[in-house]
Amino acid sequence: MRFDIVRRRKWFFLLSGTITVAGLIVMLVFGLNLGTDFKAGSRVQVQFTQPFHTSAVAAVFAKANLPLGASAITTAGTQNSMAVIRLGYELNAQQENTLNHMFKTSFPGYVGTQYDSVSPIIAQEQSQTAVWAVVFASIGIVVYVALRFEYRFAIAGIVALLHDAFIVISVFALLRIPVDLPFIAAVLTIVGYSINDTIVIFDRIRENLKGAKLKSLADLEQLVDHSLWQTMTRSINTVLTVLFAAIMLYFFGGDPIHNFCFALLVGLISGAYSSIFIASPIWVVWRSRSLRREQKAA
Amino acid sequence: MIKWGRFTTWILIVIIIFGLTFSVGPKLFAKIPLGLDLQGGFDVLYQIGNGQNITAADLNSTISALTNRVNTLGVADPLIEVDNGNRVRVELAGVFNQTAARQFLSAEANLQFKSASGKVLMTGKDLMNNAAYEPDPTYGYPDVSLQFKNPALLASVTKTYLGKPMEIWLNGKMIQNATIQSVITNGKAVISNMPSVQYAQNLANLLNAGALPLPLHELSSSSVGPTLGRAALHATLLAGALAILLIFLFMLFMYRVAGLVAVIALVAYSLLLLGVFAGFPITLTLTGLAALVLGIGMAVDANIITYERIKDELRNGKSLQSSVVAGQRKALRTILDSNVTTFIAGVVMYGYGTGSVRGFAVALIASIIVSLITAVFLSRSLLMLLTRSNLVKNPWLYGARTKEVAKR
Numbered sequence: 001m002r003f004d005i006v007r008r009r010k011w012f013f014l015l016s017g018t019i020t021v022a023g024l025i026v027m028l029v030f031g032l033n034l035g036t037d038f039k040a041g042s043r044v045q046v047q048f049t050q051p052f053h054t055s056a057v058a059a060v061f062a063k064a065n066l067p068l069g070a071s072a073i074t075t076a077g078t079q080n081s082m083a084v085i086r087l088g089y090e091l092n093a094q095q096e097n098t099l100n101h102m103f104k105t106s107f108p109g110y111v112g113t114q115y116d117s118v119s120p121i122i123a124q125e126q127s128q129t130a131v132w133a134v135v136f137a138s139i140g141i142v143v144y145v146a147l148r149f150e151y152r153f154a155i156a157g158i159v160a161l162l163h164d165a166f167i168v169i170s171v172f173a174l175l176r177i178p179v180d181l182p183f184i185a186a187v188l189t190i191v192g193y194s195i196n197d198t199i200v201i202f203d204r205i206r207e208n209l210k211g212a213k214l215k216s217l218a219d220l221e222q223l224v225d226h227s228l229w230q231t232m233t234r235s236i237n238t239v240l241t242v243l244f245a246a247i248m249l250y251f252f253g254g255d256p257i258h259n260f261c262f263a264l265l266v267g268l269i270s271g272a273y274s275s276i277f278i279a280s281p282i283w284v285v286w287r288s289r290s291l292r293r294e295q296k297a298a
Numbered sequence: 299m300i301k302w303g304r305f306t307t308w309i310l311i312v313i314i315i316f317g318l319t320f321s322v323g324p325k326l327f328a329k330i331p332l333g334l335d336l337q338g339g340f341d342v343l344y345q346i347g348n349g350q351n352i353t354a355a356d357l358n359s360t361i362s363a364l365t366n367r368v369n370t371l372g373v374a375d376p377l378i379e380v381d382n383g384n385r386v387r388v389e390l391a392g393v394f395n396q397t398a399a400r401q402f403l404s405a406e407a408n409l410q411f412k413s414a415s416g417k418v419l420m421t422g423k424d425l426m427n428n429a430a431y432e433p434d435p436t437y438g439y440p441d442v443s444l445q446f447k448n449p450a451l452l453a454s455v456t457k458t459y460l461g462k463p464m465e466i467w468l469n470g471k472m473i474q475n476a477t478i479q480s481v482i483t484n485g486k487a488v489i490s491n492m493p494s495v496q497y498a499q500n501l502a503n504l505l506n507a508g509a510l511p512l513p514l515h516e517l518s519s520s521s522v523g524p525t526l527g528r529a530a531l532h533a534t535l536l537a538g539a540l541a542i543l544l545i546f547l548f549m550l551f552m553y554r555v556a557g558l559v560a561v562i563a564l565v566a567y568s569l570l571l572l573g574v575f576a577g578f579p580i581t582l583t584l585t586g587l588a589a590l591v592l593g594i595g596m597a598v599d600a601n602i603i604t605y606e607r608i609k610d611e612l613r614n615g616k617s618l619q620s621s622v623v624a625g626q627r628k629a630l631r632t633i634l635d636s637n638v639t640t641f642i643a644g645v646v647m648y649g650y651g652t653g654s655v656r657g658f659a660v661a662l663i664a665s666i667i668v669s670l671i672t673a674v675f676l677s678r679s680l681l682m683l684l685t686r687s688n689l690v691k692n693p694w695l696y697g698a699r700t701k702e703v704a705k706r
Contacts, residue, residue, distance in 0.1 A: 047526050096521060097397035112338070112526025118518040122343065133650035140642040148635055182585050185647065185658040189592065192643035192662070196596070199636040200603060207628075234606040241548060241602070242595035245541040249588055252537035254530030256335065257584050264592070 023170025338524030593665030
């Protein structure tokens with residue numbers, strides 16, 4: 001006897017609903033930790049070969065006469081060997097040069113620095129663009145899926161997709177990880193991956209629907225459950241291979257893409273989950289309504 | 299009966315793929331331009347002017363002035379592009395003095411030759427761009443030699459103001475107060491008594507690079523130290539190699555001979571992708587590299603979908619050959635549908651993104667197209683050749699469990 005996924009849908013809806021509401025509360029209370037890309041100012045990312053003392057980095061800024069806000073210095077990277085300093089003002093080329101020299105002389109394990117500065121106009125433009133990108137990508141996907149399948153599949157797929165994007169955003173809000181432009185790329189990849197994963201399952205449901213005589217909700221549930229189990233090995237194997245890639249990038253990839261890879265990891269797991277446990281059950285709920293109407297008419 | 303001809307073709311294709319990968323692959327990779335996050339450099343977005351309307355002429359002269367300046371710096375493959383009508387983006391990758399370059403790029407070389415009464419007689423626009431540092435022939439002091447576009451103008455100015463002082467102003471600062479000592483008819487002049495050789499060289503560069511018609515203000519900037527970029531590149535390549543190795547082992551373990559075909563197709567995928575990046579050329583960024591590694595995971599999906607379909611067909615009691623044919627046919631539609639949706643996400647990302655997001659989008663789009671070619675068509679032909687050669691007959695070698703197939 002196989003585990004009935006669709007019949008237990010309430011539990012999955014409840015689980016995802018809880019996470020989503022919790023995420024919403026976290027975001028409303030704490031807000032997102034906006035990175036320099038979306039907030040005017042400068043971000044300095046210093047790479048060392050070994051763990052460092054935050055106070056030593058603070059001393060460099062004090063010596064350069066550059067004021068630091070409270071908790072402006074955070075550590076990052078796989079071995080906590082990267083310092084990320086956020087400033088509310090923009091550094092100029094000369095100040096960056098001074099800092100470079102001072103880092104080089106004060107830290108033996110200094111590798112290099114990355115500076116990012118953004119003015120308020122650009123910050124605002126970029127955050128708007130990012131939101132529009134997600135909106136337009138979603139619309140494009142809905143239109144395509146609605147044309148190739150039917151609108152109910154499209155909407156169910158989009159709900160699952162927004163669920164994944166939202167979970168990643170919530171996790172970043174909760175863990176206070178700064179949100180920057182690569183993060184948007186990560187969210188968009190998750191959007192692409194999530195729908196990709198969902199479509200494979202929908203494709204199987206559509207195929208099984210051909211010639212199937214649906215008389216009751218139970219028939220529908222059974223058909224979808226059967227489709228889910230038919231594609232289960234593929235779902236698991238695919239997410240495993242993508243996870244291999246993401247995990248390797250997370251642990252061994254360059255420190256500058258650490259957060260980016262973390263977003264991918266969270267999103268890929270959520271995407272695999274939502275494709276099976278959220279997207280198809282939503283479609284069942286919706287389809288069963290029209291099934292009832294058809295039966296009344298008959 | 300084993301058909302050796304088909305098997306030989308199969309072997310040949312495999313040899314060609316691996317041979318090309320190992321011989322051409324590294325060369326192709328070396329040709330791919332690396333983004334500044336992988337080799338160091340900076341990216342600056344300038345606002346042109348102080349909010350006034352920017353005409354096409356302003357824009358053109360700003361760009362040509364910036365191009366001249368970048369050329370003086372000697373940085374390879376600079377990127378100078380207009381953004382949003384009144385902004386210009388400059389991207390310089392590689393190893394050079396970033397601070398000096400940035401200051402030099404936006405410096406206003408506003409050169410004016412004024413009379414004592416403050417009348418502007420000539421400007422930097424009248425100069426040819428061959429100003430050069432020269433040591434003074436008699437005393438060896440640093441001089442800057444200049445040549446004017448219109449010798450007649452210089453002649454008339456020197457004639458009118460002969461014996462009178464002429465001031466040279468750079469960016470609103472008087473740098474020289476000379477006395478015109480003779481009428482110059484050949485258009486050549488010298489600014490003498492520079493404070494240092496470096497100053498003279500810098501001045502010559504600025505003069506050659508031309509005056510900026512409007513001031514430039516930095517809106518955003520990003521600079522990466524060269525060592526940091528290289529460290530990130532090496533780390534990400536290592537991560538990618540490990541990821542590919544794991545994926546290969548997984549496919550071989552799960553799908554055996556069919557898994558081997560998938561591995562070969564993935565090698566071809568990597569080679570073809572290198573070719574696309576080197577051929578266009580597309581700049582490889584850190585997020586782009588991540589997209590490629592992730593793309594391998596996604597390219598594998600097409601194989602997994604196909605192989606699971608083949609297993610389904612085997613379970614339904616079909617023979618191995620017809621299972622492979624039917625499985626591939628049924629899988630194709632699914633693969634196309636699922637890839638188009640990701641493709642749409644990639645196109646939107648490209649249209650709306652800048653910088654790293656765009657690099658990622660390009661890599662994603664390229665990897666989708668290439669994976670369709672290799673993971674579908676190449677993988678398909680290789681599998682068919684192998685099946686039809688009758689060399690591999692056991693469904694177990696295609697990842698099916700013997701128990702399942704026995705059900706027929």
